[in-house]
Amino acid sequence: MTQTKCPNCGWLVSASSVKCPKCGQTIIKSPAQKGALFPDFDNRSQILIKKGLELIHKNRFKEALPLFTELADSNPKPEEVWAFLAFGLLSMRKFKEGLYCTEEAIKTNPDYIRAYNLKASLLDATGDSKEALNYIDKALKRNPEDPETLLNKGGIYLRNNKLGEAMELVDRVIKLEAVLGLHGPPRG
Secondary structure, three states: OOEEEOOOOOOEEEOOOOEOOOOOOEOOOOHHHHOOOOOOOOHHHHHHHHHHHHHHHOOOHHHHHHHHHHHHHOOOOHHHHHHHHHHHHHHOOOHHHHHHHHHHHHHHOOOOHHHHHHHHHHHHHOOOHHHHHHHHHHHHHHOOOOHHHHHHHHHHHHHOOOHHHHHHHHHHHHHHHHHHOOOOOOOO
16 A cells, blocks of 8 residues: 655655545645656645756756755755765766765764665775775664665675675575565665
8 A cells, every 4th residue: 555644744644545644744746746757746846846857957057956955945855855866866867976875864863874875885886895895894883684775885895796695695594584574675
């Protein structure tokens, strides 16, 4: 079942719900949002994302930054917005800009493990595996059994020809999945 957050109180409700059972807020998305690129964001946020991404594609990150800052400031979980942007920038190979976004996410919520993982992925993509592993270790200090972080660390080891260490981490994740009853790919 697909769920969405109530824009008013943040309560998780079925994506097909019309009203939030907790606060009564109307949930159903407007027709414009149904086909939107980012359906979890309201119309204003989608405009900011679209304009920001257009500027990034034109290599004008400094002009896009205030739009993304406004987007993060208007979101109840700004670290998720910064992480979302960092992931998009990673896929666009805009590593410097993505690193900036991960720093904002970490500054906003120092316990947000996904931001550490994204920062490690960005650093690894730039060839700085040592610093990437440093951020992986920071994430593991917050949750030593996070499957996404363990697999990320294993991937860095693998890319650096440390097959034994990579396999140990994969085995650890498999054991964690068996103990925790996880199925499918790990989620952060």
